[in-house]
Amino acid sequence: MKFLNTLSTAVVVSSLSLGATLAQADSKEPIVIPTHNWTSQITMAYVIGGIFESIGNNVSYVPADSQAVYESIRNGDVTISHEVWQSTFGKSFNNALDAGGIIDVGAHAAVTQEEWWYPAYVGDLCPGLPSWEALNECADLFATAGSGGQGRYLDGPMDWHGQETLERIEALDMNFTAKFAGSSGALWAELESAAKDNRAVVVFNWSPNFTDAGDGGSFVEFPAYTDGCKKVDGGDGKCGSPPAGWLKKAAHYQMPKKWPSAYKIFNQISFTKSDIGNMAALVDIDGMSHEAAATKWLADNEATWKKWL
Amino acid sequence: MHYFREHKWIQFAALLAVFYALVMAIDPATGGNLWRLQETPFWLLPDLINDGLRFVIDDFWVVDVYDAELDLTEESTLMKEFTRTLSGAVLFSINLIRELLLGGVKTVVAFTSWDFISANEWARIPALPWPAVAAGAFLTGHYLGGRNLALLAGASTIYIALFGQWTPAMQTLSFVLVTVPLSLFLGLALGTIAYKNKTFEAILAPLLNVAQSMPHFSYLIPVVVFFGIGDHAGAISTVIFATPPMIRLTILGLKKVSPEVLEAGMMSGCNARQLMFKVLIPSARHDILIGVNQVIMQCLAMAVIASFIGARGLGYELLVALNSLQIGRALELGVSIVLIAVVLDRLSLAWAHKQTDYLADRPFHVRHRHSLCFLGILIGTSVAAYLASMVFPDKANYLYFIHESQGLSTESFWDRIVDWLVTHTYDSVQSFNFFMTTSVLMPMKAAFLAMPVAATLFLVAGTGYIVGGLRSALIVTAFIAFIALTPWWDRALITAYMTSFAVIIAVTIGCSVGILCSRSPRATKVILLVCDTLQTFPSFVYLIPVIMLFGVSDLSVLIAVIVYATIPATRYTVEGLSNVPQTLQEAGSMSGVNLLQRLLKIELPLAFPHIMLGINQTVIFSLFMIIIGAFIGTDDLGQLIMQSLSQANGMGQGIVLGLCVAFIGLAVDHLIHTWAEKRKEALGIN
Numbered sequence: 004m005k006f007l008n009t010l011s012t013a014v015v016v017s018s019l020s021l022g023a024t025l026a027q028a029d030s031k032e033p034i035v036i037p038t039h040n041w042t043s044q045i046t047m048a049y050v051i052g053g054i055f056e057s058i059g060n061n062v063s064y065v066p067a068d069s070q071a072v073y074e075s076i077r078n079g080d081v082t083i084s085h086e087v088w089q090s091t092f093g094k095s096f097n098n099a100l101d102a103g104g105i106i107d108v109g110a111h112a113a114v115t116q117e118e119w120w121y122p123a124y125v126g127d128l129c130p131g132l133p134s135w136e137a138l139n140e141c142a143d144l145f146a147t148a149g150s151g152g153q154g155r156y157l158d159g160p161m162d163w164h165g166q167e168t169l170e171r172i173e174a175l176d177m178n179f180t181a182k183f184a185g186s187s188g189a190l191w192a193e194l195e196s197a198a199k200d201n202r203a204v205v206v207f208n209w210s211p212n213f214t215d216a217g218d219g220g221s222f223v224e225f226p227a228y229t230d231g232c233k234k235v236d237g238g239d240g241k242c243g244s245p246p247a248g249w250l251k252k253a254a255h256y257q258m259p260k261k262w263p264s265a266y267k268i269f270n271q272i273s274f275t276k277s278d279i280g281n282m283a284a285l286v287d288i289d290g291m292s293h294e295a296a297a298t299k300w301l302a303d304n305e306a307t308w309k310k311w312l
Numbered sequence: 313m314h315y316f317r318e319h320k321w322i323q324f325a326a327l328l329a330v331f332y333a334l335v336m337a338i339d340p341a342t343g344g345n346l347w348r349l350q351e352t353p354f355w356l357l358p359d360l361i362n363d364g365l366r367f368v369i370d371d372f373w374v375v376d377v378y379d380a381e382l383d384l385t386e387e388s389t390l391m392k393e394f395t396r397t398l399s400g401a402v403l404f405s406i407n408l409i410r411e412l413l414l415g416g417v418k419t420v421v422a423f424t425s426w427d428f429i430s431a432n433e434w435a436r437i438p439a440l441p442w443p444a445v446a447a448g449a450f451l452t453g454h455y456l457g458g459r460n461l462a463l464l465a466g467a468s469t470i471y472i473a474l475f476g477q478w479t480p481a482m483q484t485l486s487f488v489l490v491t492v493p494l495s496l497f498l499g500l501a502l503g504t505i506a507y508k509n510k511t512f513e514a515i516l517a518p519l520l521n522v523a524q525s526m527p528h529f530s531y532l533i534p535v536v537v538f539f540g541i542g543d544h545a546g547a548i549s550t551v552i553f554a555t556p557p558m559i560r561l562t563i564l565g566l567k568k569v570s571p572e573v574l575e576a577g578m579m580s581g582c583n584a585r586q587l588m589f590k591v592l593i594p595s596a597r598h599d600i601l602i603g604v605n606q607v608i609m610q611c612l613a614m615a616v617i618a619s620f621i622g623a624r625g626l627g628y629e630l631l632v633a634l635n636s637l638q639i640g641r642a643l644e645l646g647v648s649i650v651l652i653a654v655v656l657d658r659l660s661l662a663w664a665h666k667q668t669d670y671l672a673d674r675p676f677h678v679r680h681r682h683s684l685c686f687l688g689i690l691i692g693t694s695v696a697a698y699l700a701s702m703v704f705p706d707k708a709n710y711l712y713f714i715h716e717s718q719g720l721s722t723e724s725f726w727d728r729i730v731d732w733l734v735t736h737t738y739d740s741v742q743s744f745n746f747f748m749t750t751s752v753l754m755p756m757k758a759a760f761l762a763m764p765v766a767a768t769l770f771l772v773a774g775t776g777y778i779v780g781g782l783r784s785a786l787i788v789t790a791f792i793a794f795i796a797l798t799p800w801w802d803r804a805l806i807t808a809y810m811t812s813f814a815v816i817i818a819v820t821i822g823c824s825v826g827i828l829c830s831r832s833p834r835a836t837k838v839i840l841l842v843c844d845t846l847q848t849f850p851s852f853v854y855l856i857p858v859i860m861l862f863g864v865s866d867l868s869v870l871i872a873v874i875v876y877a878t879i880p881a882t883r884y885t886v887e888g889l890s891n892v893p894q895t896l897q898e899a900g901s902m903s904g905v906n907l908l909q910r911l912l913k914i915e916l917p918l919a920f921p922h923i924m925l926g927i928n929q930t931v932i933f934s935l936f937m938i939i940i941g942a943f944i945g946t947d948d949l950g951q952l953i954m955q956s957l958s959q960a961n962g963m964g965q966g967i968v969l970g971l972c973v974a975f976i977g978l979a980v981d982h983l984i985h986t987w988a989e990k991r992k993e994a995l996g997i998n
Contacts, residue, residue, distance in 0.1 A: 031426035037541075038628075040635045061426055065542050066628040068620040070958035071533055072541070080540035095958040102960075148742075148749035149865050157864055160945075162955040184864050185945040185954065188635040192859035195637055199734045199860075287636065292716055 029060050029262040035082045037067040037075070041187060042213060042293070043283040044069075044086045049297030050282065051085055051272065054308055055265050070095045070162070077104035079255050082262075083269060088209070089248035090117050091163045096253060108254050108269055113211055113276040114247035119156060119223040120208030122194060126221065128203045133224045135175065135243075142178035144203040154179040157193055157206040160186060167233065168207075171225075174240030211279040213287045271311035278307070320778055327774040334767035346766040354797045362964030369395075369537055395538045402490065403544040410486035414479060415439030440690070441697040441712045442473040445482075447689040449655070455682040457662035464658060468651040476719020477626065477648050484615055484625030485652060487543055491550045491611045492656070496604060498551065499558025504588060506559065507566040520556040525932060525977040527939040528553060528617045529953045530970025533963050536621050546614075546623025554610035558603040565599030566592055597664065604660050609848055612653040616850045626652075627850070634856050639730055640723030646853050653848040734860050741861050748867050753813070757866070760809035765796045772979065780986035787982055791975040804972055806948040807938060810866065811976070814873040814934045819927055821874070822881025826923075827911070829882075830889035843883040851876045855943055869941035877934040884926020888919030918995060921988040928984040935977050949973055 034055055036048045052062040065081060073095045075081040087096050099105045121132065129144055131137025138154075145154030154177075158168045161183040168181045184190050190206050194214075197204040205223065208214055225243025232238035252269065259266045285296035301308065316322055338346045373390040407418040417429045417436045429435055450466030472481045506513035528549060535552075539545045569592055577591035593600065615627035626645050633642040677684060697712040710718070772792045776785035795804045829839040854872040862868040892915050900914045916923075942950030949969050956966040 031430045033426070040631050042636060045632070059430070061430065065622045066619050066624055067541055067622055068532070068957060071536050071621065074533065074536055075541040078537070078540060080536075080542065092958075098958075098960045147863055147865070148746040148867075149754070160954065161951060162958050182864055183945050183947070183951070185941070185943040185951070186635075188637070188856060189859055189864050189944050191635070191637050192856045193864055196734050196860035196863070199731065200738050290717070295717070 029058075029264050031061055032261070033061040033063040034258075034262055034265055035080065036062060036064050037072045037081050037084060038064050038293075039067065039069040039072070039086075042286045043211065043279050045293045046282040046286055046296045046300070047085055047274065047279070049294050050300055050308075051083070051269070053297055053301045054268060054272070054311070055262075058264060058268070058312065060262060060265050073099035073105060073253070076253060076255050077102060079104070079257060082255050082258055083108075084253045085272070087251040087253055088115060088117075089250070090244070091159070091209075094162070096251070099253075104256050106254050106256050106258075108252040108266075110249040110251045110273075111275075111279075112273045113250050113279055115209055115211070115250050116222060116244070116246060117207070117209040117248060118225070118244050119205050120214070120220055121203075121205045121223065122198060122214075122220040123218045124198070124201060125203050125205070128201075133221045135177075135223050135225045138205065138223055139175075139177050139179070141203070145179070145205055147182075149182070150180050154205070156181045157190060157204065158183050159190065159207040160184060163207075167235070170234040170240045171242075174234065175225075211276045211283075213280075213283045215276075215280050216284050216288060268311050272308075273311075278304070323778050324775070327771065327778065331767055331771040331774075334770060335762065335764060338764040338767060340762075340764075343764055343766075347764045348801055349765055349796050351799070352797065355799050357798070358964035358968045359961050360964065361967055362961040365534060365537070365963050391538075396540065399539045399542075399544040399548070402494075402547050403542060405490045406486055406543045406547060409489050410483060411437045413440055413445065413482040413486060439713070441693045442469075442478055442714065443711065444686075444690045444693040446470050446473065447693070448686055451682045451686050451689075452659060453655075453662075456659055456666055461658055461662055465655050468655050471651060472648050473714055474720050475644055475648070476714050476716040476721070477629075477645060478713055479716075480624070480626045480629045480645070481648050481652065482625075484612075484627065484649065487547060487550075487615070487618070487623055487625055488608075488611050488652065488656065491547050491554065491614075492607055494547070495551050495554040495558055495607045495611065499555045499603060499607065500562055500593075500600070502555070503559045503562025504566065504593075506563050513563065516559065520559060521978055521981070522971070522974050523552055524556045525935070525974040525981070526970040527936065527950070527953060527973050528614070529620075529939065529942075529950075529957070530966040530973070532617075532621050533957060533966055537963065542622040543624060545621045546618030549621065550611050550614040550618050550623075553614055554607045557606040557610065561599045561603035561606065562596070565596030565603075568599065569595045601661060601664055604664070605657055608653055608657045608660065612649050612848055613850070615649055616852050630850055630852060634852060637856060638723065638727075639853075639856055640721070640726030642853050642856070643726055644722065646850050649850055650845055650848045654844075730857060730860060733857075737861070745862050745865070745867055749865060753866050753870070756813060757806065757809050760805045760812075761802060763805060765801060769793060769796065775983060779983050780990075784982060784986050788979040791979040791982075794975055795972045798968060798972060800949060800952065800969065800972060803947070803949045803952060804976065806946070807935070807950070807973065808976060810870060810873070810938050810941075810946070810948060811931065811934045814870050814877055814938070815927070815930050817870075818874050818877040818930050818934065819881045822878045822926070822930065823885045823923065825878075826882045826885025827889065827916075830886045833890075836886055836890055839882060839886055843879050846876075846879050851937055851940060852943075855940070859944055864945040866946065869938065869944050869946055872941060872944070873934050873937040876937045877930045880929035880933055881926050884929065885919070885923050888922030888926070889915050891922065892918045921991045921995070924984050924988045924991070928981055928988075931980045931984075932977050935973055939973060 034052075036052050038045045038048045048064060052064065055062050067075060067081060069092060072081055072084055073092075076084060077099050087093075096105075100107065119135075119138075121138075126132050129137060129141035131140065142154030143152070145156070146152055147155045149155070156168070156172070156179050158164070158181045171177075172179050172181060184193070184207075190208070193204060194206060196202075208220070208222075210222075214220060223243075226241055228242045228245045229238075230236075232240070232242035234240040252272065254266065254269060258269075282296060282300055285291050285299060286293055289296075291299065316326075340347050344350070368389075368391050370389060370392075374387050375390055375393065376385050377388045377393065378385050404419070404422055407416070407422075410416065411419050415436065415438050419437060420435050421429055424435070446466055446469040449469040450462050453462035453465035472478060502516065506516050531549065531552070535545050535549045539548050573591060573595050574587070577587050582591060615623070615625060616630055617627070619625070619628035619631055626649050630642050630645040630649075633639075633645060693711065697709060700711050701709045769789055769792060773785045773789040776788040795801060825839070829835040851872070854875055858868040858872050862871065896914060896918065897910065900910050905913065938946070938948065939950040939953060942948075942954045945951075949972055953966055953969045953973075956962040956969060959965060
């Protein structure tokens with residue numbers, strides 16, 4: 004009986020995977036995909052899950068903290084991570100790589116940008132933006148109760164880039180102080196509240212993100228990044244962030260053995276910036292649930308993902 | 313001299329004067345170890361703990377494990393195999409209950425394999441239609457507690473279904489239905505052992521203190537490393553947090569059982585086991601039931617935090633909603649959490665109070681009318697739901713399940729309120745914000761940061777000595793000295809500044825409201841209900857609205873903290889005042905006191921020890937919420953605890969930081985408890 008089951012699943016799998024040569028069939032145990040707390044990541048989890056299911060694999064989803072997840076991948080409790088952002092999770096990811104048990108499965112086509120950012124209406128309040136010098140001129144527009152008269156830049160949580168912001172402010176001799184927000188939710192709340200009464204804010208933001216849609220906003224232009232310009236790398240610190248950061252994928256080291264075809268597909272998967280933006284927009288703008296958005300994306304973009312199979 | 317010895321407040325004033333002189337005398341630049349302790353080998357403690365835990369899980373007692381699927385043998389450790397087996401058992405129980413409610417395959421997989429499931433589409437547990445579960449809740453309520461309870465349970469279930477929160481709510485319910493019994497069982501078992509064995513109690517007491525006052529985030533990573541990620545990990549960290557109050561209340565209840573009852577039991581020839589289960593535990597029922605209430609509240613309070621390490625359900629949905637600023641939706645999810653807590657609490661109380669009627673000799677269908685009725689409804693609704701999906705195969709089937717997007721919602725209403733608040737009150741809020749930040753908070757923070765280690769330790773030791781003698785002085789000094797030895801003294805001072813500010817305001821508000829409400833029995837009832845509700849309401853919900861009003865600032869954090877920490881201050885004041893013995897009140901009236909005199913001279917002094925316990929809880933609640941405030945953005949210990957989630961030696965650092973927070977709480981706890989005990993003795997109420 005067991006033999007027949009294996010045989011029949013093998014037939015199903017090979018017929019579905021469109022003639023991909025299989026050394027060994029994938030395990031039927033579910034591939035565990037983590038979901039964090041931002042839209043594009045959750046929707047992409049269901050999209051990738053849907054792709055795995057289309058070749059007959061089982062998938063399960065688990066809510067996880069976005070920093071703690073790499074430890075779980077090492078231990079095999081979670082199988083993959085599909086959005087490893089260079090500056091925010093690079094440290095956790097590299098720590099896990101050093102400890103072993105996790106593999107780097109390459110990067111998405113989308114490159115990421117992470118920089119000081121302001122909503123579109125702030126451009127009218129402070130003409131001359133996006134140049135950082137113009138921003139510095141308007142510093143008093145950005146002052147808050149706790150900033151002591153200087154402009155306030157709301158940075159992401161301290162563990163995302165540590166001292167880099169403070170060093171940059173000092174190196175460029177800007178009339179700004181940095182305040183570290185505790186979570187991305189805190190950034191969005193501050194943005195939303197500022198937009199309601201047209202107040203000037205400059206916050207840490209990244210792209211691709213849901214803020215790319217709608218009225219949007221722009222990144223502040225700092226002196227261009229060159230290799231080694233950062234203080235930590237021995238430079239003078241007078242430069243912005245790298246214009247194209249990576250967005251990687253990671254997997255548990257046993258995945259290639261246990262789910263060879265799924266791993267092969269995961270290796271191929273590469274979303275572009277507009278893919279990610281569309282996935283997020285289906286939820287944030289059209290108000291769909293994450294699962295429904297993923298189903299719709301898969302149906303609308305068959306051409307994109309079928310070629311990865 | 314005699315006067316000085318008799319009056320503690322003079323001693324305390326003298327202590328403060330010396331403290332102030334010390335602060336002035338120690339110069340930050342030249343103070344050296346008196347100002348801040350310099351680096352010692354103690355700073356390696358986080359790494360040591362980290363390496364120790366790693367060793368236990370990764371290298372200690374290596375065993376070979378054969379993976380049948382991959383056909384290879386891998387190395388694992390005994391500890392890992394043990395913890396993973398435990399996780400598996402917990403996960404199986406959660407999945408079993410979850411799949412009975414929502415349907416699924418994992419329970420069947422536990423007995424067969426994933427290959428089997430993939431090959432056999434039929435091998436799965438079908439989901440219950442929501443009307444059947446609502447009817448079940450209604451009937452259970454009716455069976456245990458009559459009409460009112462039936463209405464409460466039924467209506468809550470219908471609310472959850474109509475608002476489109478069925479799946480997350482049932483996920484949370486299945487999670488809670490495992491953690492609550494597990495915590496109750498562990499609490500009762502450990503409590504009875506501690507009651508019988510003094511040594512065990514002595515070992516347990518400090519562990520309980522630490523488990524209750526450690527911030528949860530500090531042990532998330534160790535739980536993930538040892539137990540994996542998922543509902544089981546969430547469940548295990550919930551049990552760590554929810555069991556201590558049950559143990560405490562079990563011990564308390566058992567100790568209160570009068571010796572006469574015990575002797576009566578022995579005279580009737582009970583053996584040890586009968587004595588425990590038939591005499592002691594039933595007699596201690598009152599306190600044990602308070603324990604049950606606490607466990608249920610704590611388990612649901614953990615719903616949000618457990619979702620950081622993989623628990624599904626309302627807590628996770630709430631985090632996602634907050635992160636995309638859907639405050640209305642987060643509120644609705646919060647209400648569902650409160651409803652589940654209230655219904656479970658009332659049902660368990662009713663169950664405990666229900667008497668078995670041994671004498672009634674009734675026919676089968678009367679005795680089992682609730683079960684029979686449920687069976688009927690179950691079949692009826694299942695058939696209806698099945699038929700509906702046959703007739704309208706491509707329409708949403710409301711009889712079976714109401715999806716989030718089709719449910720009712722009051723979201724736009726709440727969002728409009730928030731909108732209005734932000735746009736219309738911004739200017740006045742901003743001037744308040746500016747005043748508080750520049751004139752109160754920043755100077756206060758600077759003052760706290762100017763406290764040298766030596767002067768602070770002196771102050772703490774002195775306070776301990778005045779309150780409880782040499783022993784107290786040693787205990788509290790040890791707690792604070794531990795913090796001074798870590799590299800995080802400044803951070804701890806910032807935490808202390810935020811706690812002090814929040815506690816002062818929360819106690820002022822809480823005590824005033826409590827005193828006012830305790831004047832009328834009806835107001836007392838209402839305010840206790842409000843306290844119960846707010847305490848279970850997930851505190852994360854406050855975080856986003858305060859940012860919208862006050863920005864990412866200390867003031868935002870403090871306002872969220874004050875909202876949360878006022879609850880125990882109010883509750884304990886009301887309880888303390890309404891427990892003042894009637895006879896004393898009458899004695900007062902006979903001596904001709906007026907209402908104000910009665911409050912000031914009789915009620916407040918008598919209620920004071922209880923109110924102090926409320927202040928103690930306020931401190932613990934504040935610390936708890938300040939750590940959560942790190943999600944808004946703080947620069948205290950909480951920020952580092954969050955940061956330790958992504959660090960290489962995160963486990964050790966998180967635990968040591970957590971201990972720092974716990975020790976602040978425990979030092980205050982020790983002082984207040986000792987003081988309250990002495991007051992009680994002096995007043996003759998104990």
